Amino acid sequence: MQGYDKYAYEPFAVTVDLAVFTIREGRLHVLLVERGEQPYAGRRALPGGFVRPDEAAEAAARRELAEETGLADVAGLHLEQLRTYSEPDRDPRMRIVSVAFTALVPDAPEAQAGSDAARADWLPYGEHRPSYAPLAFDHDRILADAHERVGAKLEYTGLATAFCPPEFTLGELRQVYQAVWGAELDPANFRRKVLATPGLVEAVPGAARLTGGRGKPAALYRAGDAAALHPPLLRPEGRP
Amino acid sequence: MQGYDKYAYEPFAVTVDLAVFTIREGRLHVLLVERGEQPYAGRRALPGGFVRPDEAAEAAARRELAEETGLADVAGLHLEQLRTYSEPDRDPRMRIVSVAFTALVPDAPEAQAGSDAARADWLPYGEHRPSYAPLAFDHDRILADAHERVGAKLEYTGLATAFCPPEFTLGELRQVYQAVWGAELDPANFRRKVLATPGLVEAVPGAARLTGGRGKPAALYRAGDAAALHPPLLRPEGRP
DNA sequence: GCAAAAGTGTTATAGATACACCCATGG
């Protein structure tokens, strides 16, 4: 161990926090738990938990994602590191360094309350808490950072398809952009843009499906293999 | 402490690693140390160190940046969290979670060897190690991630000015882009693009300076206040 | 038939690209 003393310092605890988003009825929703214990008992918070001694933060995040969403095939879900929050006073109990992740979930079954949570719910982003009840710890900031990151990544990656089921219509894909950006997009121009971007989506030949119950059935597409979009699909009006 | 036992687990150590870039003679350079101790003694590595019990990772990173570069006014330098590396076996000694940062430095005085390093040097990126001698730990990956992140952020932020002294010419700014992207840019079009982007740079009235020792003296500019660039300044040929 | 959503067409404008060319300086 070459002069190391593992116990010389007050130890750090390492946790993961998750900002899990989905689209429901054309609106962006976020998964929040209600804390059952002090501190912040009864307050809403991001799901999360401790990193175990032998697992990477990514593995811990995926484990928590499976527990809280109740989804079976968590392996294929989009999970991405956001950043790490390490202010010494961010948890009143002890020194906790938290690695935050953003996850994108296509369809949303009802949420499962995890071990330390009283309940877990999908809530519409923007109405997920009353103004007088901030989220626990620094989770308001983490959630805002996550939302901004997702919005930015929609511009220059194929990330939006991570919100969609395996086969989807261009109208559904457009709703993803509209829900995350909070802006209306011209269906005609959106369609052309998406189809002109190589690798964003690929057509499922012959397949079609009704979307809103009304209107012409829409052709189906699958997610493409492009990581980056050229040119990017910029949101209107610069950064909101 | 509500049922917590701080010492129940093998403790995590938390460190910071820094990918510090600068431009020298039109080429991108990275700051690397040579390790004096096992493991990886004699190998090059990113500068870094332990996060102290009462400081945030950002503070630790800035402290290490001051130590290794020997710069006085480290407060104004661009320092940005990259991501956190937490694979359980990334350090053979113990469980170390490392928060990686990217720093951008304008001019580059000679580097200072820190406490645990035999020496520290600015090395041209791409020739910073022989192919048979990878960097210590997972630092090759961290450095590659940092380079990609910087290249991407030049496209849609005013980050390039962080590599420049307080007053700079558009030729110098263009060299930043060229050095990071490894691509030639048309001076005329670059100039127009930069000046057309609101908030990227602002002119210093009347000031001019020779750059290459030859040619017409160039007007001087200061960094603007824009965080995001609209429209973005995309690198040629998509992602390299 | 009417409303709603998919899909096509058209035009105007803005931005990018590729060059030609002039300007001011050191040697």
Add this chain to the structure above:
DNA sequence: CCATGGGTGTATCTATAACACTTTTGC
């Protein structure tokens, strides 16, 4: 006077935005 880098002009092409219009479905 020439090499070098700064700076302007301009033609061409491509991307975007705004909108009119047609198609196919459920009610």
